């Protein structure tokens with residue numbers, strides 16, 4: 001099995017210290033986090049983490065279990081890139097003269113789907129949203145024209161198959177949560193498991 | 197967290213509880229009513245009482261003084277054991293928890309008090325011991341200012357706690373502490389730390405009454421039991437010719453000793469234990485085939501690689517048990533019963549996973565399996581046992597040399613205690629020898645630092661075990677190295693009159709490390725030659741009677757004297773300096789490569 005990009009989606013209580021508790025699950029195993037986003041989810045009071053790492057599936061599965069084991073974590077999922085829709089936002093600060101004088105730049109910004117979000121005499125800030133390769137391509141294009149500063153956000157991802165978390169939370173709140181919540185991944189792969 | 201509830205519910209205490217207060221007590225203690233205004237500190241103690249806590253191990257200091265001040269009024273209800281070092285308090289709480297099955301409780305101050313708990317937390321975390329540690333913290337307004345004795349206890353202890361939380365407002369205390377106890381004892385138990393800022397201990401809030409925590413939406417202590425897995429497991433067991441059961445502390449923590457015995461008896465299944473599983477099954481049970489792992493028994497190690505179905509119950513395939521993983525039980529189908537889903541497939545790939553509390557899963561499995569015996573297979577274990585008896589065990593417990601061995605001490609002790617005592621070991625050769633040779637007739641009788649291997653654990657843990665074990669005899673067995681790590685607790689034994697028996701097996705070396713140096717480092721004894729004080733005189737300074745012996749002729753009499761003496765006793769036994777513990781699975785070798793010498 002070779003390493004590939006996995007996105008973990010973690011639903012948690014909104015608890016101080018939990019970010020550290022989750023982060024050290026990776027650092028303890030000397031696994032680098034490529035990208036980390038945390039923000040409130042669609043359900044009030046519940047936070048959602050998106051964590052991107054390069055690892056083999058076997059390891060990612062164990063990490064997900066270790067994360068889910070934490071008292072304040074409701075659920076941890078992990079997905080390959082085919083199973084999610086994701087975006088990263090990037091901001092580029094360019095010298096205004098370079099942009100205005102070299103029309104080509106502006107045209108290309110359109111090709112890259114960029115928007116100008118701040119225009120000043122000395123600089124313009126553009127924004128694009130897309131996959132890593134796309135934002136990377138724009139950097140290498142802009143660099144020769146004097147790119148001043150660049151920043152990229154963490155990945156935000158939606159799991160294609162997911163039904164959201166509203167109904168799940170109701171289940172969690174029950175004293176005896178239903179099977180839906182205690183998903184047993186072995187059960188879904190019963191054939192595979194029992195024929196080993 | 198909803199802390200605004202003002203439900204007026206009386207606590208489950210007698211109305212006159214306050215009358216028996218400490219003579220100097222100004223206010224009546226305990227059974228405070230909902231709706232009363234209480235300081236955070238009083239609330240802490242009320243919650244402890246409501247949780248049934250009778251014993252607390254601790255050490256005071258600036259940041260936890262308000263709790264200690266409140267404790268002054270609760271001395272008749274809570275037995276506070278003043279230790280000599282916070283590490284001693286947490287090991288004592290661990291011993292208390294392991295012997296009693298209850299949650300161990302610790303008080304410590306901020307800064308150095310709290311950091312002194314870290315080793316014990318790590319130990320309790322890896323050995324799944326339920327603890328609630330309450331640490332004082334600087335005033336909330338000083339957090340992050342490098343105030344006197346401020347350390348970031350929450351972040352320091354995050355990797356070594358099941359859960360931790362910092363309280364800065366007294367209103368939070370009832371719910372947070374109820375949650376702490378629930379988390380510590382439920383599911384796979386573990387240590388919890390609650391850090392309370394000094395202002396929250398002092399400020400008053402309306403006491404809402406005690407409300408037990410029984411559910412946290414993000415926490416699922418027990419996975420739902422799926423019978424279809426148990427059916428698959430039963431099919432494998434029923435078809436097995438050479439089934440082999442490995443059991444760990446899960447059986448003890450799940451209080452499933454009887455369920456476990458019924459299971460192996462119905463299936464006629466040979467069973468071997470990890471050192472934390474020891475005593476869950478009586479040593480002389482006909483299906484008990486011995487100890488697993490690095491210094492375990494010959495048969496169980498070799499036959500792990502010959503069985504056809506391996507059934508692991510409440511154990512986690514630690515590397516000291518499995519040896520080299522890529523050569524571990526590769527021929528076998530593996531059934532793993534565990535309450536912690538993250539343990540399944542962590543180290544050893546399972547054929548059939550059985551998630552759940554073994555108290556629930558074992559009876560179902562017992563119902564599903566056929567009644568069987570496997571006489572030939574069991575005989576294979578006995579053959580190996582005979583070989584081990586001849587080559588390792590007999591020379592250890594009936595030595596030809598004049599010099600005493602650790603094994604004969606334990607063997608003699610078995611005879612005198614009839615396997616009824618609780619043995620608490622430190623870490624090293626004496627630990628392995630004790631686990632190998634001790635005989636137990638009841639559960640929760642073997643207390644040792646398994647996962648972390650913490651030297652200095654033994655004597656303080658035994659102190660706690662003695663307080664948690666009622667009338668049972670508790671004996672700590674330490675090496676001359678480990679005993680010196682926490683011997684300050686002799687002061688606690690003296691002051692609190694804890695009737696603990698202490699044996700020091702003195703080989704004048706850091707024996708286990710010396711053994712490795714002998715076997716793997718050309719006998720280069722680099723800093724393992726260790727001197728001891730005169731332990732008998734030391735004990736005497738603490739008003740504890742004691743004796744040193746080195747002759748075989750004195751052994752039985754000295755052990756008997758120790759056991760017959762009322763109260764604490766220290767017995768130093770001089771044993772062979774360069775004896776080794778065998779069998780041994782050298783690190784990096786497969787269990788089948790176990791060496792008998």
Ligand SMILES: Cc1ncc(C[n+]2csc(CCOP(=O)(O)OP(=O)(O)O)c2C)c(N)n1
Pocket residue numbers: 622623624625626627649650651652674675676677678679701703705706707708709
């Ligand atoms: C706190 C701690 N430090 C170091 C070690 C490494 N260690 C393991 S066994 C051992 C030797 C123990 O010597 P002693 O207490 O005399 O017991 P013996 O092995 O001789 O029975 C050492 C140093 C440890 N386990 N724990």
